[in-house]
Amino acid sequence: TGPQQTGPTAVSAVQDSAFLRACRREPVPHTPVWFMRQAGRSLPEYRKVREGTAMLESCMRPDLVTEITLQPVRRHGVDAAIYFSDIVVPLKAIGVDLDIKPGVGPVVAEPVRTRADLERLRPLEPDDVAYVTEAIGMLTGELGATPLIGFAGAPFTLASYLVEGGPSRNHEHTKALMYGDPQLWADLLDRLADITAAFLKVQIEAGASAVQLFDSWVGALAPADYRRRVLPASAKVFDAVAPYGVPRIHFGVGTGELLGPLGEAGADVVGVDWRVPLDEAARRVGPGKALQGNLDPAVLFAPREAVESKADEVLEAARDLPGHVFNLGHGVLPDTDPDALTRLVEYVHTRTAR
Ligand code: CP3
Secondary structure (H helix, E strand, O other), X not given: OOOOOOOHHHHHHHHOOHHHHHHOOOOOXXXXXXXXXXXXXXXXXXXXXXXXXXXXXXXXXXXXXHHHHHHHHHHHOOOOEEOOOOOXXXXXXXXXXXXXXXXXXXXXXXXXXXXXXXXXXOOOOHHHHHHHHHHHHHHHHHHOOOOEEEEXXXXXXXXXXXXXXXXXXXXXXXXXXXXXXXXXXXXHHHHHHHXXXXXXXXXXXXXXXXXXXXXXXXXXOOHHHHHHHOHHHHHHHHHHHHHHOOOEEEEOOOOHHHHHHHHHOOOOEEEOOOOOOHHHHHHHHOOOOEEEEEEOHHHHHOOHHHHHHHHHHHHHHOOOOOOEEEEEOOOOOOOOOHXXXXXXXXXXXXXXXX
């Protein structure tokens, strides 16, 4: 099951990986580990290959995407790769005028706030993202038995960038639209659900063996509003990809009060941030789901012994879960020491070896 292998043997080795087994709540040889934002600025080899290439441009170059996606797999020995891209890539692909500004995040030239703005968001066709299909073909050849996670931004988080025009602390324009014109809001989220579903389908058909929906900013909502005004769109995305049978992961930040409704949206695995211990999270999410998480990414700045004791707390809280994928409670922070990540992978593997 070495690298370069493709065909039936490689496919069954991927299906038998600790990561996919944990997502399916099957017994595992060790608790699988991967890190959100494992590819990126914490790695010197990433900064090197990215030199002189803008973020969005690098997302459209299959050679760069392949190299950057593989970097953390080589360096840390994580149990899964995550496709290198950004949540705004499918919006760019349908012609939205946007850019990713270093140190800021995605910035949209003309925010979406009216019915006419909404009409500019056309459906995503597979040809719009041919580079994704090409990159995933290259990647699955290189990854061998290591599964590849595809991903997309969830309708609410994408809507927040589109409506605000960029990153936002309070999401005030987004909420103004949500409460002020519920029909336009529902239509916007429904359209984003179709774009997101189409983007995930491209990734699965090209060879991704799991998908994660990032609803990073959904913690800004109260449960009743989430259920009524956002859940239907996220559920539409999960339903659209259900026939492929690949595990569907759902992640948001600050979702302690939302874990119940997040469970209802239809994912197989729910990602949890560091504010709720995993045993309590499991009670809130309800039965029949695996959990992913949830070490505070800032803990990696503490000495090794402290990192290990905090990792033990996560593993202890996850002990009786039917499926646990070890991860951080949000993405790797840019100044994280990469060696701390490598040590953490080894530590979790050793501690949980069965
Ligand atoms: O390793 C991986 O996880 C894959 C790479 C990945 C990126 N973005 C690369 C990236 C993933 C999964 C994302 C998703 C993403 N993008 C999310 C959801 C995850 C989360 O963090 O909650 C969000 C909200 C975005 C939007 C976005 N893109 C932000 C907030 C930023 C940071 C801006 C900054 O510079 O502070 C980006 C840019 C971005 N996306 C970078 C990377 C590696 C940094 C840009 C660079 O290296 O030049």
